[in-house]
Amino acid sequence: MAHLEHANITVRDAEAAAATLCDLFGWRIRWSGDAIGGGRSVHVGDDEAYLALYTPAGEVADGPSSYGLQRCLNHVGIVVDDLDASEALVRDAGFVPRSHADYEPGRRFYFDGPDGLEIEVVAYDNASAS
Incomplete structure (x- = not known):
């Protein structure tokens, strides 16, 4: 494995x-x-x-959206235990949560974090889904 x-x-x-x-x-x-x-x-x-x-x-240059480019990172997915608490931390840090979704096996949202890195934050409904 x-x-x-x-x-x-x-x-x-x-x-x-x-x-x-x-x-x-x-x-x-x-x-x-x-x-x-x-x-x-x-x-x-x-x-x-x-x-x-x-x-x-x-220098680090900004590039175009990664979603149309080969070999680029589109986003990083982070699993958390408490999605609402994580969203509050994200907001308090000055980031804007968006693209909320609730579908099996869990709930999630996205935000553009440090240097515009897109981050998906997800909480699964049960431990076996992660």
């Missing part, structure tokens, strides 16, 4: 993005340090999986 360990995402400020994700999801910084090409990486998550947030040495 295989499982996803991490995804590596380019952001403008890895430390700031990591701090925001820690606040929103109760995560911790697993590692941070120098990275490829003179950049910097911060690994943020839990003991099982993490996001590697990478800031290159040079």
Whole structure:
């Protein structure tokens, strides 16, 4: 059986993005340090999986919507126990929840988080669905 360990995402400020994700999801910084090409990486998550947030040495340019491009990350899905409490944290942090949906096996919403990273937050109806 295989499982996803991490995804590596380019952001403008890895430390700031990591701090925001820690606040929103109760995560911790697993590692941070120098990275490829003179950049910097911060690994943020839990003991099982993490996001590697990478800031290159040079400028980070905005690109078009990833949904029409091959090999691009469209969004990150985060499972939470309490969707309403998570949505309140997202709002309190200044982000705007949208695209609410309630269908089997759970409820969800999306928001554009640090550096415009689209995040889906989902709470499943039962533990066996996750």
